[in-house]
Amino acid sequence: MTDYKNLKLIATSNPHIRSSETTRSIMLDVIIAMIPALIWAVISFGMKALTLTAASVLSCMFWEWLYRKLMKKPQSVGDLSAVVTGMLLAFVSPVTTPHWTVIIGAFFAIVVCKQMYGGIGKNFLNPALVGRAALVASYAGIMTTWIAPGEKAPLLGGSADVVTAATPLAYMKSGDMETLTATYSVMDMFLGKVGGSLGEVSALLLLIGGVYLIWRKVINWQTPVAYIATVAVLTLLFPKAGSGVEWMLYSLFGGGLFLGAFFMATDYATSPVGKKGQLIYGIGCGLFTVFIRYFGSYNEGVCYSILVMNCCTALIDKYAKPTRFGVVKSDKKEAAAK
């Protein structure tokens, strides 16, 4: 019979089994969820969409690798979170952005925003949005040039020699619904036959990706649903031009709302951990998005609304705590009465 004395046994704390889900598998799911939108970007904007995304992903991975190497920290490129950041940074940039620009954006995203705060899970702002915000502040012209739908971006070179067009949000900012409805139908907006950032144009494909993430239990429905519903209600009740329903649909499908709601606002590190908090956070994102679109100087409010709510996450986490087990509502009332 076996001699049990020779067994090399390890004695660790329970539990002795773990779920198959890992940080890497979660990030892989997010990447998979973004692939349809990436394919659509290549179809509508040309191969530049792919090379720009590749440049962004590779530079994010490179910056992460370099920082961890220089700081003598355990290597973390393998968790694929830098790949997600890279894809998102490309998704929120116009397809005509030169490759070198996203490399700079990637530096701000990975080094300044993420690694300097301690790496994955420690950053309090969404890295891709910080990268975009840094680029918008530094290269406003590049970051707000949109090629007309149907035009293909040249692989190299800037945006000087392409046909540009106003995005739906630009028309909406000026309240010019007549030109907007004449240029783009609601269906164009939903499917993504419009101008805009590389990965944000097709609400349909982003919705498919988002549903995939919810189905895979990577994200909770609370944040995206609260976010989109808040924007829907506000734009339905207070249209700037045209009918409420029409204005609402253009508001929902225009700009980066779906990309932001499903892929940006749900970023683990920068959003509340509980479902209650996620609802509050989603509503906050929706409010700020509409405020910026209506009253701000930018056409689009998704990026800054999420960054603003990122700053509120710690506060939301502090107050939106789960109810302690065993404390039922009547107990609370009694305690309050005392």
Added chain:
Amino acid sequence: MAQAFFGGVHPHDMKAATNEKAIEQLAPPAEVVIPMSMHFGAPCTPLVKAGDLVKVGQKIGEFRGLGAPIHASVSGKVKAVEPRPYSMGGNMMSVVIENDFQNEVSEEVKAPADPDALTVEEMIEIVKNAGIVGMGGATFPTHVKISGGIGKVDHVLINGAECEPYITGDHRAMLERPEEIIGGCKYLAKMFGVDKVIIGVEDNKQNGIDMMNKVIAEQNAPVVVEPLHCRYPQGGEKQLCQAITGKQVPPGGLPSNIGCAVFNINTTICIYRAITTGMPVVNKVVTVSGSGIVEPKNVECPIGTPVSALLDACGGVKDGTYKLVAGGPMMGMAQYTADVPVAKGTGAILAFCEKEEQTVEHPQCIRCGKCVAACPVHLEPLFMYQYAAKGMVDELNEAHIMDCMECGACAYACPARMHLTQMFKTGKQLVKDKMAADKAAAEAKKAAAEKKEA
């Protein structure tokens, strides 16, 4: 289907390895080692010394305060009374009995003349003398639970959830010993004066549910089987109460606070046996399973049987076995030796040789919130981890760390493989130490003040 509890996880149940294997009787071991602590409470005092002859069912350990007596599980000669390794970690005073294989039953074991004529007090006395404790693993003395619950309890629940993966002992008992379970339920109903006992069973044991329903119908017993959706930790006492009655046990409270009393399937069988035959707890059904076991089985063995004897009965362990667990994979204790004995609360012995243990070198929390969603007692494990790691005792208290029951659901769900449960054990100790220090300081202050006054 019953209402659900909040949180929890869905581990693969891994029960297929043993759920169709009938309970086997282990060949009597040559020696048993009976630890004097197999219950919640202070250890028992040994009543025998080396050289004494003992018989099956003879009382060999007496409890003080909260506890339950301990009985010899084989007949033979006491070889030693000395500290030995036991499954809860470290050493414990144990009675080592050399088996004479005569299986002589002690004169102390007497069946009542008419079990159905016993009064409630007599039944509780029998349960107490039989050394019955929560056999699911919590090992709380059953007689205390019964006497403390009478008058307060209107829901008597039998815990047949068996939510831990791998373990199938209760499932087999439902199939092979349904009369004893239902019989035990009847006595419990009588003791608590309730007209219905509810057995909660997870729906991965459908044939067990059917078997018990058949017996209930035959006997027209005051028992109802409530199928439950599978989810860990459904077999946690508070979770079972919540799943079946929808009520939550208040913080720091007991199920009796919401009118519930919960008994394990095995405990119920022990109650039935004690009342009908007078036999105390001397045997235990153990599921021996896991990737490292050559031939997984359900084995019934005398209490005190060394784990190595159980492993031998199951063909031994495979090469590369790196972990031996007493109990389920979620809450069991990893053992450093196969010499530890089977205790009253040991429902399973698991050996692992594959990649069950998934650790990463530098776990880094990604704030995904899956631990918050998994926690059945509504805690926020990720924040508690930070507080415990930094020794922030006041914050730990405010985060209600003492509500944590160390079920391991958070650590199971954690994609970053953080050592959450382990850190909470440390954190709880920090809180206890601080409470003890505060108490000592307050007493010293009071004593100083009194001295001053005098």
